[in-house]
Amino acid sequence: MKLVAFERAKHGTGASRRLRITGRTPGIVYGGAAAPQLIEVDHNALWHALKKEAFHSSILDMDIAGTEQKVLLRDVQVHPFKQLVLHIDFQRVDATTKLHMKVPLHFVGDDQSVAIKSEGCIANHVFSEIDVLCLPADLPEFITVDLSGLRKGSSLHLQDIPMPKGVKAITHGSDKNPVVVSVVVVAAAEAPAEAAPAAAADTAAKPAGKAGAKPAAKPAAKK
Numbered sequence: 001m002k003l004v005a006f007e008r009a010k011h012g013t014g015a016s017r018r019l020r021i022t023g024r025t026p027g028i029v030y031g032g033a034a035a036p037q038l039i040e041v042d043h044n045a046l047w048h049a050l051k052k053e054a055f056h057s058s059i060l061d062m063d064i065a066g067t068e069q070k071v072l073l074r075d076v077q078v079h080p081f082k083q084l085v086l087h088i089d090f091q092r093v094d095a096t097t098k099l100h101m102k103v104p105l106h107f108v109g110d111d112q113s114v115a116i117k118s119e120g121c122i123a124n125h126v127f128s129e130i131d132v133l134c135l136p137a138d139l140p141e142f143i144t145v146d147l148s149g150l151r152k153g154s155s156l157h158l159q160d161i162p163m164p165k166g167v168k169a170i171t172h173g174s175d176k177n178p179v180v181v182s183v184v185v186v187a188a189a190e191a192p193a194e195a196a197p198a199a200a201a202d203t204a205a206k207p208a209g210k211a212g213a214k215p216a217a218k219p220a221a222k223k
Helices: 013-021 043-049 053-057 187-205
Strands: 002-007 024-030 037-042 060-064 067-078 085-092 099-108 121-125 129-134 143-146 155-157 168-170 179-185
Touching: 002 024, 002 043, 013 024, 013 085, 024 043, 037 043, 043 085, 053 099, 099 121
Parallel strands: 002 060, 024 085, 099 143
Antiparallel strands: 002 037, 024 037, 060 067, 067 085, 099 129, 121 179, 129 168, 155 179
16 A cells, blocks of 8 residues: 655644644654654545555555655554544564564355354354564465354364465464364354253153043032
């Protein structure tokens, strides 16, 4: 994706407030051998770009005064209740330095899973994104997770998901192979199966009556 930015001369709280009034968002570009650079971005263009998944997880081509450089979105500050981006940070990308990034997961094939189609289950997505380590050229926009092989009682772990070439999944904590997708049985699907044996037992316990038989008449009271 491409983003146009402009050099920003003034900084500070007052200058940033005045900049937002004009429809611009203050920001900064840092990293690499060059010094940090103050920038400003058109707010409307930035607001719409932030709604796109690729803007958060892929390398961006930023044009500043006719000079293009590769950057990554690193931080964005949004007003707590207004549709207003207060500040945005970008990091320069070095082609020879590996990146530590969060990449979204795209789940496919659930409509072909036996667990979901015929076993009364749903796929519970434990993670919606994972941390990866890779070179900028290998950074994927997203990682596809195939759910077609899920069965009742099964789960999909991180090591079960094929990583794109040059991409390594990073885990945190003691669990090196966390569950990414678990198969959960829907409660409504279990209820009929459990109720069937109970209903059969009740039917067997009741004495079978003759079809069409009428209840015996009560004897007449003596006068």
